[in-house]
Amino acid sequence: MKLKRDFYEQPTPEAARRLLGKFLVRHHPDGTTVGRIVETEAYVGPQDKASHASRGLTARNAVMFGPAGYAYVYLVYGFHYCLNIVTEKRGYPAAVLIRALEPMEGIEIMERRRRTTDYRKLASGPGRLCQAFAIDLALNGIDLCGDVLYVEDSGERAWPVVAATRIGVDYAGAWRNKPFRFYIRGHACVSRARS
DNA sequence: CAAGAGATCATCT
DNA sequence: GATGATCTCTTGA
Numbered sequence A: 001m002k003l004k005r006d007f008y009e010q011p012t013p014e015a016a017r018r019l020l021g022k023f024l025v026r027h028h029p030d031g032t033t034v035g036r037i038v039e040t041e042a043y044v045g046p047q048d049k050a051s052h053a054s055r056g057l058t059a060r061n062a063v064m065f066g067p068a069g070y071a072y073v074y075l076v077y078g079f080h081y082c083l084n085i086v087t088e089k090r091g092y093p094a095a096v097l098i099r100a101l102e103p104m105e106g107i108e109i110m111e112r113r114r115r116t117t118d119y120r121k122l123a124s125g126p127g128r129l130c131q132a133f134a135i136d137l138a139l140n141g142i143d144l145c146g147d148v149l150y151v152e153d154s155g156e157r158a159w160p161v162v163a164a165t166r167i168g169v170d171y172a173g174a175w176r177n178k179p180f181r182f183y184i185r186g187h188a189c190v191s192r193a194r195s
Numbered sequence B: 001c002a003a004g005a006g007a008t009c010a011t012c013t
Numbered sequence C: 001g002a003t004g005a006t007c008t009c010t011t012g013a
Helices: A012-019 A061-065 A107-114 A126-132 A170-177
Strands: A023-026 A033-043 A071-076 A080-086 A095-105 A149-152 A161-164 A181-184
Touching (some): A012 A033, A012 A095, A012 A181, A023 A095, A061 A071, A061 A080, A080 A126, A095 A181
Antiparallel strands (some): A023 A033
16 A cells, blocks of 8 residues: 555654655666665754754755655765655655665665675665665655655554664754654664764 | 775755 | 765774
């Protein structure tokens, strides 16, 4: 069952937590890739100093200000892309960063794109998963209620969730300590980056 | 295993 | 002109 727009309209930390265990599906001429979402982060609004939206509307972050359920993709460090899903209501900039996936389907495609067969390196990290799923700026602003990229409810049990501090946001003052990073406890595909 | 450096560019000041 | 919501490789213990 493809997630509908109302799923993405809930409060961002809640959406981030509930995305864990669900499947990210990407259709592409190369074939379809599917991964279980095992790690997310919430960027909760204009007051969140870690969020791109904290300095107001710009050309880059405009999608975050739009309606829920759209992809916000950007380039970090000149090399890697990061995939976010916009949450909450139009005009309120918030999003969930997808940080790590467990490869489920289309693993050969991911291995080719990532140039490794190491299962744990295919999609455990925001930049890695974008490479494995062929996500770049061309997908910025696409609707996750469409057919190219979307999230499916896995219909599985609830997973044990850990809430922790977000990664790579040391510049964010008091906001760096907020428990807005969520991951499945003990899962091998959670990114190992420092916290 | 940990720490450090380098890669590279769209975006914003 | 500066700066990253990162990754990989190298070095050295």
